[in-house]
Amino acid sequence: MSDRVSTAARLRDVAAVALLAGGMGIYAYAHAGMSALAANRELVPRGTQLVDRWDYYRTASTVGLAVIAAGVVVALWSFVRHRKPSGQPSAAP
Numbered sequence: 001m002s003d004r005v006s007t008a009a010r011l012r013d014v015a016a017v018a019l020l021a022g023g024m025g026i027y028a029y030a031h032a033g034m035s036a037l038a039a040n041r042e043l044v045p046r047g048t049q050l051v052d053r054w055d056y057y058r059t060a061s062t063v064g065l066a067v068i069a070a071g072v073v074v075a076l077w078s079f080v081r082h083r084k085p086s087g088q089p090s091a092a093p
Contacts, residue, residue: 005082012078019071027064033057 034057036042037050044053 009078009082012074012081016071016075016078019067019074023064023067023069023071025064026060026067030057030061030064033060 033042034054037054037057042053044050
């Protein structure tokens with residue numbers, strides 16, 4: 001016996017995965033940028049202070065974490081919607 005999963009449920013799952021992956025990508029970008037600044041490997045445009053670049057990467061890091069949090073919220077929402085009521089018997093014999 002197989003229950004068919006709705007299109008909306010699959011879209012919620014895809015949205016959660018996309019938000020998690022996007023947030024991790026943004027966070028990794030910020031980490032790499034901060035590491036490059038710390039190792040003095042990044043060329044900073046003339047007239048720009050290093051602290052300005054660091055602040056840019058710190059903001060990107062915060063945005064990445066916020067996108068990850070949004071992905072977790074969507075994943076939890078999807079889980080709650082997929083979950084069977086506790087009174088319903090399972091399909092296993």
